[in-house]
Amino acid sequence: MRQVISVLTEDHPGVLCRIVGLIFRRGYNVESLSVGRIGETGISRFTIVFNGDRESARQIMSQLRKLIEVIDVDILSQGEFVERELSLIKVNAKSQNRPEVLQLVDVFRSRVVDVGEEGLVLEVTGNKEKINACIKVLSPYGIKELVRSGSVAMRRVGFNGG
Amino acid sequence: MTGAEMILRCLELEGVEVAFGIPGGAVIPIYDELYKRKSFKHVLVRHEQSAAHAADGYARASGKVGVCIATSGPGSTNLVTGIATAYMDSVPMVAVVGQVARSFMGRDAFQETDIIGLTLPIVKHSFKVSSVSEIYRVIRGAFYIAKTGRPGPVLIEIPLDVQREEGVWREEEISFKGYNPNGFVSLDDIPKAVEFMKDAERPVILAGGGIIISGATRELLALAEKLEVPVATSLMGKGAFPEEHRLSLGMAGMHGTPAANKALCEADLIIAVGLRFSDRSVGKHEKFATSAKIIHMDYDPAEINKNVKAHAYLIGDAKKTLKELLEAVSELKLEKGRKEWLEKIVSWKEEFKIELEKSGPVRPWYVIRSAWELTKGEALVTTEVGQNQMWAALYYKVKGPRRFITSGGLGTMGYGLPAAMGASLADPSGKPVLNISGDGSFMMSVQELDTCARYNLPVKVLLLNNRSLGMVRQWQELFFEKRYSETIYSREPDYVALARSLGAQGWTVSEASQVRDAIERALETPGPVVINFVIPQEEKVFPMMVPGTTLDNVITQENLGRR
Numbered sequence: 273m274r275q276v277i278s279v280l281t282e283d284h285p286g287v288l289c290r291i292v293g294l295i296f297r298r299g300y301n302v303e304s305l306s307v308g309r310i311g312e313t314g315i316s317r318f319t320i321v322f323n324g325d326r327e328s329a330r331q332i333m334s335q336l337r338k339l340i341e342v343i344d345v346d347i348l349s350q351g352e353f354v355e356r357e358l359s360l361i362k363v364n365a366k367s368q369n370r371p372e373v374l375q376l377v378d379v380f381r382s383r384v385v386d387v388g389e390e391g392l393v394l395e396v397t398g399n400k401e402k403i404n405a406c407i408k409v410l411s412p413y414g415i416k417e418l419v420r421s422g423s424v425a426m427r428r429v430g431f432n433g434g
Numbered sequence: 435m436t437g438a439e440m441i442l443r444c445l446e447l448e449g450v451e452v453a454f455g456i457p458g459g460a461v462i463p464i465y466d467e468l469y470k471r472k473s474f475k476h477v478l479v480r481h482e483q484s485a486a487h488a489a490d491g492y493a494r495a496s497g498k499v500g501v502c503i504a505t506s507g508p509g510s511t512n513l514v515t516g517i518a519t520a521y522m523d524s525v526p527m528v529a530v531v532g533q534v535a536r537s538f539m540g541r542d543a544f545q546e547t548d549i550i551g552l553t554l555p556i557v558k559h560s561f562k563v564s565s566v567s568e569i570y571r572v573i574r575g576a577f578y579i580a581k582t583g584r585p586g587p588v589l590i591e592i593p594l595d596v597q598r599e600e601g602v603w604r605e606e607e608i609s610f611k612g613y614n615p616n617g618f619v620s621l622d623d624i625p626k627a628v629e630f631m632k633d634a635e636r637p638v639i640l641a642g643g644g645i646i647i648s649g650a651t652r653e654l655l656a657l658a659e660k661l662e663v664p665v666a667t668s669l670m671g672k673g674a675f676p677e678e679h680r681l682s683l684g685m686a687g688m689h690g691t692p693a694a695n696k697a698l699c700e701a702d703l704i705i706a707v708g709l710r711f712s713d714r715s716v717g718k719h720e721k722f723a724t725s726a727k728i729i730h731m732d733y734d735p736a737e738i739n740k741n742v743k744a745h746a747y748l749i750g751d752a753k754k755t756l757k758e759l760l761e762a763v764s765e766l767k768l769e770k771g772r773k774e775w776l777e778k779i780v781s782w783k784e785e786f787k788i789e790l791e792k793s794g795p796v797r798p799w800y801v802i803r804s805a806w807e808l809t810k811g812e813a814l815v816t817t818e819v820g821q822n823q824m825w826a827a828l829y830y831k832v833k834g835p836r837r838f839i840t841s842g843g844l845g846t847m848g849y850g851l852p853a854a855m856g857a858s859l860a861d862p863s864g865k866p867v868l869n870i871s872g873d874g875s876f877m878m879s880v881q882e883l884d885t886c887a888r889y890n891l892p893v894k895v896l897l898l899n900n901r902s903l904g905m906v907r908q909w910q911e912l913f914f915e916k917r918y919s920e921t922i923y924s925r926e927p928d929y930v931a932l933a934r935s936l937g938a939q940g941w942t943v944s945e946a947s948q949v950r951d952a953i954e955r956a957l958e959t960p961g962p963v964v965i966n967f968v969i970p971q972e973e974k975v976f977p978m979m980v981p982g983t984t985l986d987n988v989i990t991q992e993n994l995g996r997r
């Protein structure tokens with residue numbers, strides 16, 4: 273089962289190593305990890321996705337809580353949460369098929385962020401499934417380069433259960 | 435004020451009495467400052483691994499934070515085994531290591547090693563000091579983290595130029611956002627636990643090292659006596675409960691006493707306190723005490739349901755949770771008493787009687803029983819790892835906490851002698867410290883006899899010499915059809931001459947009739963002593979649980995042939 277854990281930490285060098293090392297040592301494979309500072313507060317938030325059961329998520333949560341720099345840990349996959357991923361897709365779109373591609377872009381509510389003679393760079397956000405679908409639809413035109421951010425996630429408003 | 439000066443001042447503020455270490459290029463300013471200030475006693479050891487083990491032995495014997503110091507690169511990497519040992523057994527320790535100057539960092543400079551990276555999985559926390567202004571917070575913070583909550587080792591890396599840098603001394607309040615040493619407490623299950631205790635006909639308490647860390651031996655004794663519950667301990671829990679007490683079952687686990695293991699197998703309730711259900715203590719986790727209810731009490735929420743599922747759990751410091759529990763059972767009256775259960779336990783205890791042969795070859799249990807009698811069970815004992823450790827655990831009965839010091843979690847050979855050094859420095863009485871040793875382990879830190887001699891430490895090594903890596907040899911005999919691959923030494927050192935050359939006294943004993951005299955003589959001789967007890971090579975530790983099975987699947991001397 274896919275587990276999503278959200279971790280608030282002090283923004284120190286080395287925190288990433290401690291967190292990833294702890295999960296890796298316990299034999300879990302991190303599917304995606306994203307991290308960023310939040311404001312100027314000296315705090316970072318990690319979103320970690322890995323495969324395991326509920327008990328393993330609970331165990332990892334308790335182990336993460338023991339890290340001195342970890343301020344809070346929450347298992348999101350035990351409740352309702354929103355999740356987004358960002359992807360940049362460089363797709364072949366020469367003049368003859370460019371209108372077609374632009375139509376598809378609309379369907380996925382993605383945006384063109386760069387244009388060149390050979391093709392376009394698109395920005396798509398959404399959950400993993402939506403991005404997969406978008407990639408699949410664009411594949412026939414020829415995807416030249418692809419980058420995905422990994423998941424970021426947050427509890428829904430007013431949802432505190434777990 | 436220089437960084438080095440600040441470091442020493444912080445250590446003074448922490449009340450450090452002794453530190454163990456070896457200087458080197460990257461810590462000379464610290465040592466130079468120590469030369470001037472004489473802040474504490476420094477023990478110059480012969481190997482940094484021993485510095486870490488000695489700091490660890492000091493910490494386990496005193497309950498204070500152990501301190502070791504090493505230079506960058508090889509000095510710091512030599513600490514690694516000692517840090518891992520302390521981590522596995524939750525021992526408070528601060529390791530101060532040098533690092534190359536900041537301008538050399540990341541260039542593979544001479545003696546540059548990423549010690550922070552190397553030790554990430556085996557420290558409670560680590561700090562990289564990047565400027566002199568951080569020294570106060572880092573050092574005071576390191577001690578705070580090492581000794582509070584679930585204790586553990588903390589590593590501090592200080593670059594050479596930071597030690598020389600001038601800075602302004604500023605004291606500040608220290609706290610860490612994500613760290614609350616009073617931790618998470620959950621006593622919601624107390625009513626449930628009391629209910630279980632009321633209904634139980636065959637309860638057993640299983641006590642671990644957490645009791646010793648939190649100083650909860652008195653509360654444990656009160657609970658056991660109040661409810662007439664027999665008490666088994668893990669190896670780390672030795673000393674949590676007086677082993678001569680009528681309710682004591684001794685040590686449980688792979689080489690546990692029959693009384694302890696049988697009681698755990700037949701129990702209908704197990705109250706585990708300060709214990710992480712290590713596989714060495716309980717065997718195969720899924721098959722452990724399947725018909726018993728389990729109450730798990732631990733400080734660390736991460737331990738609950740990690741190895742064994744609990745039917746009720748209490749989280750918090752052992753002393754506090756036991757107090758709460760005692761309060762809750764104060765009115766409880768046992769309806770039927772425990773007569774039958776306790777009688778059964780007495781009969782199991784009777785079963786485990788050893789023959790003390792007073793002539794013929796030297797038997798290891800005779801050595802340990804004699805040492806126990808001659809020291810009235812009050813000695814501070816350290817052990818190495820292997821058969822010697824298990825014989826010590828089985829036959830040296832301990833009266834109270836912090837008197838039996840052994841590497842339980844990591845099982846580190848070479849631990850006992852340096853740990854004995856540290857422990858003897860923690861004990862101001864100057865009474866002898868016994869290190870029960872095997873010949874394999876002894877040779878891994880034998881050089882520290884010289885340290886014992888230089889500081890005139892009363893460390894007595896009871897060397898149970900079987901000319902082999904005995905415990906591995908035992909496994910090969912029992913489970914590998916006697917293929918003794920690389921466990922038997924074709925020659926042995928002259929241990930007496932070795933001891934003498936390192937400044938210790940030494941003698942050899944090869945007759946049981948000489949055992950007691952030899953121990954008495956060692957106890958009376960000042961300074962370090964090695965007694966080379968020549969024991970039969972094929973001697974084994976029994977009882978022994980068949981590895982990877984359950985506590986009732988046991989090999990004994992009697993059923994050996996039938997297997």
Ligand SMILES: Cc1ncc(C[n+]2csc(CCOP(=O)(O)OP(=O)(O)O)c2C)c(N)n1
Binds near residue numbers: 820845872873900
């Ligand atoms: C540093 C280290 N290396 C290897 C081992 C594996 N090991 C466990 S027990 C043992 C044999 C110990 O021999 P000795 O110290 O002579 O003690 P004995 O079992 O003979 O009492 C070995 C090699 C270990 N525990 N620690």
